[in-house]
Amino acid sequence: MSADRLPFAGEDPAGEGQEDAGTEDGALYLELDGWEGPLDLLLDLARRQKVDLRQISILALVDQYLDYIEHAEALKLELAADYLVMAAWLAYLKSSLLLPREEQEEPSAEELALRLQLRLQRLGAMREAAARLMACDRIGRDVFLRGAPEGLRIERKTLWKCDQYALIGAYGRVKARTAPAVHMVRERPVMTLESALDRVSAMLGVTLDWMELREFLPAHAEPRLRRSALASSFVAALELARLGRAELQQDETFGALRLRRVRR
Amino acid sequence: MTEIERAIEAALFAAEEPLGVEELARFLGDAPHDKVRQGLEALSDHYATRGLRVVERGRRWHFETAPELAHFLRRERQQVRSLSRAATEVLAIVAYHEPVSRAEIESIRGVQTSGGTLDVLMEAGWIRIAGRRDVPGRPTIYATTPEFLDHFGLASRRDLPGIAELRATGLLDPVEEAFDALMGADDGREEILGEGDERGGPHAS
């Protein structure tokens, strides 16, 4: 194991989830005496030496810890595993401390011990700070705020903005919207179905030959009239075919459409 | 300041409701009522000239802020907002047709007008209630205010452009026509279909 890193307590369930629930009633911590994990446990053991953390004997601490592990068989399994990792590390530290200095490898046991001591000091300091913090004059426990403050009121006042153009424009809009609507349809260049029907049937009457639809259109019409004439003439051709007065022929899809008069 | 005064002061402050002498006495570990009353009087005197007062209301005591400081405790915040389109239309109708009832406004606008719109205009100080129309139901009628003329830079309502002028500036053109004018004349260029032979419809040759 990495000799310089203290093992952490394992998963949270073993760490503090339970503590939130169990600190007060002591259900879980009874057997652990309030200890949460290896570092916690060490800190507590160190405090029992009743000396300054800077002067604790790491060796004595290690002895106590290993002793504790031996007697704590009833520990929760996950916790126990952590404790054992810690125990292994501490046993290693202890042996290093007992060995003659020359035979030690880097980092030296003294360095490891010092680092452990520093960590314990820092944790101890925070423990104490937390306790002092909780002893502060707390709102709702030691000091009280006003029972029913009426509150400071901020009244919003709106300054409305609008200008002459918007005003007059709005009136114009209303007038325009509600003015009686007059619809004018502009004259458009169209050939009605009626005139197409007349025109196509008249032209069919002239010949018995097949004629292409295109030939029925007015020759010099402007493009838009031509398009209208094409559409109307096509419908006229269909109508004549329906009435049995003309027959239609188209060789292929989109091919030229031809028609001729039906002989009677 | 006596211990009992300090305790009363704290209790009145922290209480959610005014407290009577009996309640206070119980709070203070069954203090004698006259001691409590003395304490209340002393506090009342102490605060008489401060920002807070200790006052008795219906035999119960409480703290309150000095009435003349009320204006400090209410702050006004001004906020500039543009009038909505609907409100602008209603305002214009009132200006052109005043005095006018809500039903008349609605019939001119062609849509229902929420009461909130009229409220906004009254809050802005631009329209006012100008009495009631002498017809069945006696509806409230509205007119513009001098502030209205002021705000819009008009010497009088006669300065509002007339219908003829509105028409001349195009403000009275029906929407569709104005739209067509803007979009350019119908010249066939925007026809979607091209020539029949380019496109090969079923009937194309």
Place this chain on the structure above:
Amino acid sequence: MTEIERAIEAALFAAEEPLGVEELARFLGDAPHDKVRQGLEALSDHYATRGLRVVERGRRWHFETAPELAHFLRRERQQVRSLSRAATEVLAIVAYHEPVSRAEIESIRGVQTSGGTLDVLMEAGWIRIAGRRDVPGRPTIYATTPEFLDHFGLASRRDLPGIAELRATGLLDPVEEAFDALMGADDGREEILGEGDERGGPHAS
């Protein structure tokens, strides 16, 4: 008692939240900040021996009852949430080391800290996310809030119990730093210790 003191007194009394100097000044019609500050000091002095106190908490001021009167007022109103031991330790670590990452908290406590503990403290409004540490992984860092100072009756973080001594004795410095100092400024041999890369330098502020 000056007019401004009376107004501040009334405003602090009526307010639902502690007020800062700027807010107070705005309520008092843009009073000069130094006048407001003077007024607050005067009020604080006036109330120092009374049943109420005017106190500063994280640059905001409010009225509260004097702590030694707690026994009168406690009675049936115990509103303080009780914190688990883990939560109190985490809170202390955040307060004394802020801003601090979860990994740093864990390295001090020697145990993993569940996210739930931080959540409880954030829900209480005592700690907040204060950004991310600019190191690989960009861990979230935490700091205390003005409400924390308010709740625990601290004018500022300088008033945290014993923080000056802790700082002077180096107990707020990371272990590695203290170790190096003790070993005579070693040159990175203990980089193998691995914690160097997790933390962005000393986290005590």
